[in-house]
Amino acid sequence: MSYIFAIDCERCKGCGLCVNFCPKNVLEISDELNKKGYYPAFQARPGDCIYCGSCYMMCPDVAISITSGNIKRKLKK
Amino acid sequence: MGKTFTRPVALSEKDTHYCPGCTHGIVHRLVAEVIDELGIRGKTIGVAPVGCAVLAYNYFSFDFMEAAHGRAPAVATGIKRVRPDLMVFTYQGDGDLASIGTAEIIHAANRGEKITTIFINNAVYGMTGGQMAPTTMPGQKTTTTPFGRDVEQTGMPMKMAELLSALMTPAYITRQTVISPKYVIKAKKAIKKAFEYQCEGRCFSLVEVISTCPTNWGMTPVEALSWAETTLLPYYPLGEFKTPDSQGGNDAA
Numbered sequence: 001m002s003y004i005f006a007i008d009c010e011r012c013k014g015c016g017l018c019v020n021f022c023p024k025n026v027l028e029i030s031d032e033l034n035k036k037g038y039y040p041a042f043q044a045r046p047g048d049c050i051y052c053g054s055c056y057m058m059c060p061d062v063a064i065s066i067t068s069g070n071i072k073r074k075l076k077k
Numbered sequence: 078m079g080k081t082f083t084r085p086v087a088l089s090e091k092d093t094h095y096c097p098g099c100t101h102g103i104v105h106r107l108v109a110e111v112i113d114e115l116g117i118r119g120k121t122i123g124v125a126p127v128g129c130a131v132l133a134y135n136y137f138s139f140d141f142m143e144a145a146h147g148r149a150p151a152v153a154t155g156i157k158r159v160r161p162d163l164m165v166f167t168y169q170g171d172g173d174l175a176s177i178g179t180a181e182i183i184h185a186a187n188r189g190e191k192i193t194t195i196f197i198n199n200a201v202y203g204m205t206g207g208q209m210a211p212t213t214m215p216g217q218k219t220t221t222t223p224f225g226r227d228v229e230q231t232g233m234p235m236k237m238a239e240l241l242s243a244l245m246t247p248a249y250i251t252r253q254t255v256i257s258p259k260y261v262i263k264a265k266k267a268i269k270k271a272f273e274y275q276c277e278g279r280c281f282s283l284v285e286v287i288s289t290c291p292t293n294w295g296m297t298p299v300e301a302l303s304w305a306e307t308t309l310l311p312y313y314p315l316g317e318f319k320t321p322d323s324q325g326g327n328d329a330a
Contacts, residue, residue, distance in 0.1 A: 020302075061092065062085075
């Protein structure tokens with residue numbers, strides 16, 4: 001059983017709530033701007049992720065998704 | 078199959094206009110998730126307020142109605158009385174519900190309208206530029222109280238959940254917050270309970286959600302969450318203030 005973690009970096013506004021609430025300190029804010037002009041969050045240490053969903057819980061823009069590995073990853077419309 | 082976390086269907090694909098770190102987005106997601114779980118997307122009508130959530134109809138993929146400032150409970154009353162089979166909820170901020178719409182919400186609750194109100198309390202007027210709201214904390218600086226809220230002139234912040242739970246009509250009144258993952262889970266349970274009471278046609282339900290406004294509080298999103306925890310939560314205690322099974326009055330849990 002595997003999970004796929006994804007951040008839609010164009011949806012992310014870089015508020016940092018996911019970075020603050022990650023219990024394993026996996027996430028960080030990127031140095032590169034997205035199209036909206038925000039610095040999005042990204043998984044700096046993906047190997048440490050325990051897929052608890054705390055980041056998803058706190059993301060105000062629902063930019064984070066965690067899906068199980070056997071489902072085809074949902075592509076952006 | 079483990080639990081997965083994906084965007085709820087009842088939430089549209091559109092990006093929100095909210096400021097970074099605004100907890101409106103979290104509450105939008107909770108409402109959408111509850112509607113998905115109850116399978117009521119096809120028969121739900123939301124009523125949007127005037128305030129930051131004025132464009133909420135863009136972000137949900139079910140029917141929405143826009144109300145005049147503070148009049149969302151009155152509009153929802155009309156919809157619910159004409160179509161009692163539909164699920165009707167209002168989504169209001171503190172400037173909308175606690176200030177200009179106080180009469181509407183109190184009388185809708187007192188009549189026992191079978192609607193649900195999601196009340197976002199972030200202690201400030203957000204959309205209009207950070208003016209003092211009735212829920213602003215004593216000493217809190219806003220654009221209309223640059224030296225802090227003076228309680229001699231403006232009184233103490235209004236506790237809407239306690240005020241409404243003093244009414245004798247059966248209702249479900251609760252106060253929750255979304256400042257950390259554990260509170261988000263609790264808030265979702267409360268919103269679900271509120272919708273279930275409406276599904277059963279039992280009572281009026283109001284879920285007050287203590288939220289943040291990083292922009293108008295002049296803080297980073299993370300600082301705003303800790304300010305809400307240290308300043309707002311002691312004054313606005315969380316919990317269920319009234320359930321339809323309890324007998325009127327303030328029997329706070």
